[in-house]
Amino acid sequence: MKKILLIILFPLHMMAQESPNSVKFWNSLQSHCGKAYEGKIIAGGKEGDGFVGEKLVMHVRSCKENTIRIPFFVGEDKSRTWVFTKSKNQLITLKHDHRHKDGSEDKITQYGGSNPNTGLANIQFFPADQHTASLLSYASNNVWWVTIDKTTFTYNLRRIGTDRFFSVKFDLTKEISIPSAPWGSKG
Numbered sequence: 001m002k003k004i005l006l007i008i009l010f011p012l013h014m015m016a017q018e019s020p021n022s023v024k025f026w027n028s029l030q031s032h033c034g035k036a037y038e039g040k041i042i043a044g045g046k047e048g049d050g051f052v053g054e055k056l057v058m059h060v061r062s063c064k065e066n067t068i069r070i071p072f073f074v075g076e077d078k079s080r081t082w083v084f085t086k087s088k089n090q091l092i093t094l095k096h097d098h099r100h101k102d103g104s105e106d107k108i109t110q111y112g113g114s115n116p117n118t119g120l121a122n123i124q125f126f127p128a129d130q131h132t133a134s135l136l137s138y139a140s141n142n143v144w145w146v147t148i149d150k151t152t153f154t155y156n157l158r159r160i161g162t163d164r165f166f167s168v169k170f171d172l173t174k175e176i177s178i179p180s181a182p183w184g185s186k187g
Contacts, residue, residue, distance in 0.1 A: 020090045024121035026068070028148045029084065033063035036178050037153065037170040044157075044166035050074060051168075058082075058153065058170050059179055069097075071182035072155070078182045079106065082155070091115050094126040094144055099184035111135050112144065123147045148172075 019027075036059040045052045054075035061081075062069040068084040081097040093114040098106035111132040115124045126144040133140035141160040147153070153170040 020118040021121045022086070022090045022092050022115065022118040022124065025119065025124050025148065026084075026086055026092065028121070029060065029068050029070075030063045032060040032153075032172065033068070034178070035060055036176050037172055037174065038176050039153075039168045039170035042154070042167045042169045044164070050077070056168055056170075057176065057179055058155075059182075061182070061185075071179075071185075073179060073182070078180075081182050081184075083112075087114075090118060092124055092126075093129075094124075094146070097184075099182065101183050103184035105184075108135065111139065113142075122149050 095112040098109040113126040
């Protein structure tokens with residue numbers, strides 16, 4: 001009896017497990033580590049809100065295996081840092097770390113949410129979590145989302161059921177000088 005050897009060839013893209021979109025998004029963020037960019041409000045800014053007319057800067061300051069810290073400076077105000085954390089199941093959490101000039105936490109801090117799924121490689125959504133709802137009841141229906149591609153990074157906020165919408169866009173093709181540390185950081 002003859003034995004037949006059957007070899008099945010699979011294309012390479014079928015053999016390797018493709019990374020989840022959240023990991024691709026994470027890697028895109030990390031590729032900007034150590035870089036700073038200037039942005040502009042593209043929706044939701046109004047005179048007297050503390051943002052209009054101010055220089056807006058994001059600095060991808062710290063990239064660790066599971067945490068990326070991006071200070072967001074509004075003029076001389078260095079109180080805000082976006083903190084992205086990746087879990088073991090490849091989901092991402094976005095928190096807003098707010099500090100006073102002396103480095104102490106603001107009473108309104110660590111609000112945000114986690115993406116409910118791995119999203120898309122260039123966009124992740126973060127609906128408000130329970131901590132946010134408990135801290136800021138009016139923000140319990142907030143949804144933040146971040147987009148990133150080769151040329152832009154946008155940070156967005158929509159308060160569902162209201163007219164509240166805020167969006168700031170950063171030009172990733174034009175690096176700027178690295179700013180000093182955000183409030184609460186050393187060095």
